[in-house]
Structure formats: structure tokens, C-alpha cells
Amino acid sequence: SKQKQFLKVKRNYNMVKEVGWYPYEFQSGTTVAIAGDDYVVVASDTRLTENYSIQSRTHSNVYKLHNNSLLLSTGFLGDVLTLKKTLDGRIKTYEYTHNKQISTPALAQMISIMMYGRRFFPYYTNTVVTGLDNEGKGCIFAFDPVGSMTQQGYACEGSAMPLILPILDAN
Amino acid sequence: MGDDIMNYNGGVALAMKGKECVAIACDKRYGVQNRTIATNFTKIFEYGPHCYVAFCGLATDVQTVAERLKFRTNLYELREQRKLKPNVLYNMLTNLLYEKRFGPYFIFALVIGLDPKTGETFVYDSDNIGAISDNVNLATVGTASEYIFGLGELLFKPDMTPDELFEATSQSLLNGFDRDSASGWGAVVYVIEKDKVTIRELKARQD
Numbered sequence: 001s002k003q004k005q006f007l008k009v010k011r012n013y014n015m016v017k018e019v020g021w022y023p024y025e026f027q028s029g030t031t032v033a034i035a036g037d038d039y040v041v042v043a044s045d046t047r048l049t050e051n052y053s054i055q056s057r058t059h060s061n062v063y064k065l066h067n068n069s070l071l072l073s074t075g076f077l078g079d080v081l082t083l084k085k086t087l088d089g090r091i092k093t094y095e096y097t098h099n100k101q102i103s104t105p106a107l108a109q110m111i112s113i114m115m116y117g118r119r120f121f122p123y124y125t126n127t128v129v130t131g132l133d134n135e136g137k138g139c140i141f142a143f144d145p146v147g148s149m150t151q152q153g154y155a156c157e158g159s160a161m162p163l164i165l166p167i168l169d170a171n
Numbered sequence: 172m173g174d175d176i177m178n179y180n181g182g183v184a185l186a187m188k189g190k191e192c193v194a195i196a197c198d199k200r201y202g203v204q205n206r207t208i209a210t211n212f213t214k215i216f217e218y219g220p221h222c223y224v225a226f227c228g229l230a231t232d233v234q235t236v237a238e239r240l241k242f243r244t245n246l247y248e249l250r251e252q253r254k255l256k257p258n259v260l261y262n263m264l265t266n267l268l269y270e271k272r273f274g275p276y277f278i279f280a281l282v283i284g285l286d287p288k289t290g291e292t293f294v295y296d297s298d299n300i301g302a303i304s305d306n307v308n309l310a311t312v313g314t315a316s317e318y319i320f321g322l323g324e325l326l327f328k329p330d331m332t333p334d335e336l337f338e339a340t341s342q343s344l345l346n347g348f349d350r351d352s353a354s355g356w357g358a359v360v361y362v363i364e365k366d367k368v369t370i371r372e373l374k375a376r377q378d
Binding site: 160164165166167 | 319320324
């Protein structure tokens with residue numbers, strides 16, 4: 001009957017008004033690295049924030065990896081620490097299976113593949129890995145959050161990146 | 172949403188102070204998102220022998236505010252029978268912008284000036300609803316403002332001569348906007364001293 005047809009119409013008024021929980025947090029921090037003939041200089045600030053609150057004044061963004069490369073990583077601290085932990089494990093595995101320390105360029109390739117492995121739930125970090133390459137020259141590899149890798153003579157990542165990068169470009 | 176409007180046309184401007192001289196510089200790009208339409212759109216306007224203003228943001232508002240401010244300054248000069256001072260110009264501009272507090276113009280402004288008798292220098296910047304700033308050493312507005320700020324802070328020294336000021340301003344501007352796709356295509360630098368204004372066009376990466 002006509003009444004029954006009228007009652008069949010359903011309207012869906014479910015609208016998402018706000019996101020309940022967001023998996024990432026931007027915790028600021030800036031890192032800079034410059035490569036030379038047989039060295040790399042790296043620098044980092046030591047502030048860790050959550051919105052406008054300061055969570056730590058003594059948190060460095062430079063991490064020493066098991067093979068004596070340096071990992072510079074800013075963004076979401078949870079992902080930064082997990083990345084470092086996972087990397088340390090993979091570096092040790094490499095040492096045990098290949099009977100030598102992983103070189104920085106090989107490590108960079110490994111990081112790139114690892115990060116792209118999480119393409120659909122990325123590590124929310126801007127990472128840079130630095131060290132000496134096989135010939136002893138300083139090398140810097142910079143990654144985006146899904147592992148796009150570029151080798152650079154200098155790198156700058158983090159919240160003050162727009163301010164510092166042109167200074168490195170000019171010199 | 173607000174951020175997209177400010178990046179719609181692109182553009183950047185920088186102002187710096189020296190010893191009895193001030194410099195203001197801007198790029199010349201006029202674009203619509205990622206398309207460049209013209210490369211002769213300067214964003215600096217003159218309101219007096221030693222008063223200049225730069226506007227960056229939505230191009231239609233750049234032109235409208237420039238013209239509306241000119242209207243007000245013309246009337247001021249007719250009524251008062253004298254030329255504007257930089258701080259008067261600045262107050263007039265912030266008043267104009269605050270009138271549109273709940274439906275604002277999408278521009279950020281820089282006002283610079285020099286008092287020809289005393290050599291006192293003025294550099295002010297304003298947000299799009301007319302927030303008043305102090306008389307600062309260095310100010311930037313536009314899509315590449317953060318890039319230019321870094322170099323500007325590094326290259327700024329107190330009491331620079333006009334030539335040093337020109338060098339510092341040009342280097343900050345050029346290296347800064349090279350990192351921004353919405354600014355560039357040439358630059359213009361105005362150096363204002365007590366007795367003259369020097370306008371120089373810079374050769375920059377044409378992209």
C-alpha cells in the first residue's frame with residue numbers, strides 16, 4: 001500500500017562531527033646536517049613539545065645507531081623511537097648474517113624499504129641518516145615519511161626547516 | 172581554508188632597516204595557484220616621498236587595499252596640506268584593515284618610512300586585520316616569508332650603510348624565494364635614503 005511505501009524511506013543522518021582519536025602528534029624539533037670530505041657535522045635542538053606545551057627541554061633528536069651512523073629524526077616521538085629500535089635490531093641482524101657492519105648507504109636503502117613497508121600507516125617522522133660511505137667521505141641521506149630517499153650534501157628537517165634551508169642553500 | 176586563500180596568488184615582500192636608510196623588496200610573480208600569469212606584478216606602492224607599503228596575499232585585495240589607502244592618504248594631504256609621515260600611514264592602514272574585522276581583506280602588509288630631517292627609520296608589519304607591531308629591524312610577508320626570515324635574521328646587522336643594506340635585502344629575498352614555488356620570477360628592491368630613492372631590479376631564477 002502507499003503508506004507502507006512511504007515508511008520504507010530511510011534517511012541516514014550519521015555525520016562525523018569530530019575525530020575521536022588521532023594516531024599522530026607533531027612534537028617539533030629541528031635537525032641540520034652538513035657533509036664534508038671526511039666528516040659530517042650534525043646539529044639538533046633539544047625542545048620537545050605537544051601543541052604549545054613543552055614536554056622536555058633536554059630531548060635531543062640525534063640518535064647513535066649500532067653501526068656508528070647517526071640518525072636524525074623529528075616528528076612524532078613514538079614513531080621516531082620505534083624506528084630507531086627496529087633499525088638497531090635490523091642492523092644487528094645484518095652484522096650476524098653478513099659478518100660485517102652495515103655501511104651507511106646500505107643502511108639508507110634499508111630504511112627506505114622499511115618506511116615504504118608502512119606506506120598505508122606511515123612512520124610520521126622526517127629522518128636523515130648520516131655517516132661515512134665506503135670511501136670514507138661524509139654522506140647524508142634524507143627521507144620523507146614514506147621512505148623516499150635522496151643523497152644530499154646538506155640536509156635540514158623539522159619545524160625550523162623553512163628558516164634554515166635558504167641559509168644552507170646560499171652558502 | 173584561510174591558508175589556501177593566502178597562497179592562491181603567491182608573492183613575498185621583505186623590509187629591512189639600516190643607518191638612516193630603509194629597504195623594501197618584493198618579487199614580481201602573479202599566478203593563479205600553480206600557473207604563472209604575469210611576471211611584472213610588483214607589490215610595493217608609494218604613499219609619500221619616504222613612505223612605501225608592500226601588500227602580499229590575494230592579488231585582488233592587494234590592488235583594492237592599495238587603492239583604498241591611496242584614497243584616504245590623498246584626502247589627508249588635501250585637508251592637512253602636508254605630506255604623510257610613516258607612522259600616520261601605518262595607523263591609517265591598520266584602521267582600514269580593522270574596519271573589515273569580521274570579513275577581512277586577505278593580505279598582510281609591510282609599511283616602511285624614513286624621516287628626512289632626523290633620519291629616523293620605520294619598519295612596521297601588519298596582519299590582515301590590522302594588528303599593530305613595534306618598529307622592527309626586519310619584517311617579511313608572503314608565502315615564502317619563513318624562508319626569507321631565516322636568512323634575513325642572519326644577514327641583518329645594526330646600522331648598515333645603504334649598499335650593505337641592499338646586499339643583505341637582496342640575498343635574503345633571492346635565496347628565500349628560490350625555495351618557494353609561488354614566488355619568484357624576478358625581484359625589485361627599493362632603498363630609501365634621506366635624499367634619494369634607488370630602485371633596482373634583480374635578476375633571479377625565472378621559475
